[in-house]
Amino acid sequence: MLTVRGLEVFYGPIRALRGIDLDIHAGEIVALIGANGAGKTTAVRAIAGLTPFRGTITYKGRPLIPNSAEMNLRAGLSLVPEGRGILGQMTVDDNLQMGIYCRKDRADAAHDIERMFDRFPILRERRASLANLLSGGEQQMLAIARALLSRPNLLLLDEPSLGLAPKTTAQVFDLITSLRSEGLTVLLVEQKARQTLKIADRAYLIETGHVVMSGRAADLANDSLISKAFLGGTSVATAETA
Ligand SMILES: Nc1ncnc2c1ncn2[C@@H]1O[C@H](COP(=O)(O)OP(=O)(O)OP(=O)(O)O)[C@@H](O)[C@H]1O
Ligand SMILES: [Mg+2]
CATH class of the missing domain: 3.40.50.300 (P-loop containing nucleotide triphosphate hydrolases)
Incomplete structure (x- = not known):
């Protein structure tokens, strides 16, 4: 590959x-x-x-x-950078939106965000929180979820x-x-x-x-x-x- x-x-x-x-x-x-x-x-x-x-x-x-x-x-090709690259002053939701910005299939992309919430229930619970209020592990999950949303x-x-x-x-x-x-x-x-x-x-x-x-x-x-x-x-x- x-x-x-x-x-x-x-x-x-x-x-x-x-x-x-x-x-x-x-x-x-x-x-x-x-x-x-x-x-x-x-x-x-x-x-x-x-x-x-x-x-x-x-x-x-x-x-x-x-x-x-x-x-x-x-x-x-999707990168989860060193240090995660989460935007701490933005909400969990907004960070996930960044993961779909390059996608044209908006309806499918919205569906994929829901699937990420099924996979990482903590992100659904905290979707309106600022990302820097998440624990380190939760932030890493968010960074990976965001990267997966580009369907790499x-x-x-x-x-x-x-x-x-x-x-x-x-x-x-x-x-x-x-x-x-x-x-x-x-x-x-x-x-x-x-x-x-x-x-x-x-x-x-x-x-x-x-x-x-x-x-x-x-x-x-x-x-x-x-x-x-x-x-x-x-x-x-x-x-x-x-
Ligand atoms: N922007 C930069 N300007 C100058 N030198 C750099 C820059 N980024 C990295 N380097 C140098 O390039 C080399 C490789 O760095 P790199 O960050 O790729 O290492 P790494 O294996 O990822 O290390 P770590 O495990 O600490 O993250 C190092 O000697 C580093 O000092
Ligand atoms: Mg490194």
Whole structure:
């Protein structure tokens, strides 16, 4: 569904991505894991069309034009950005309306909002509240619901568990698993490697703008390099198991 070849992104003189290759097949959860500053956000932002890049990103057989976020959204790529991108001074309802702005099928879109309320009853309950009054987990649900309202084929999630308690993180990961079973394809950026590798089909480990390892998630979870870097008593692993 998505093929990335030789992806490079520069911030001025800084080469944040140094030629990464990724493949995402329909129906998969593909994880992009790596430490702070590795380039994960830069990669998903390039795919979403939010930053210029060199190299090629092919989506459903067609090359994406750099920096064309709206076109990508219409083509079925939807991003839940790092930090969620919720507009806190707007109501839950208004945030959801943003999710359908690019849709022409207004009646179906309104129906989809009702379906989101069925899926996330707390959002229906709080629909008139300002979004910043929701808990972190509820805000993440709102951000995902908003992204789903554009009816994506490929959902890009940038650290959806950031700042969430372990129980809420588990709920978000369960949700991602159910989205896959409904046919959605997911690129999941995470630092919580252990939990991510449990739900992902395949994974890429990136370090300082390079892919240093890739393969089946189960194999990466057993790999000694990953264990050392993420799973064996580092602060990341400690935070995860806390
Ligand atoms: N707007 C920017 N201007 C300059 N440098 C940037 C900018 N955004 C990111 N960088 C740099 O690019 C590199 C990759 O950053 P990126 O945000 O993609 O990392 P990340 O893997 O998402 O990290 P984190 O886990 O902390 O979110 C880092 O060295 C970062 O400092
Ligand atoms: Mg990031």
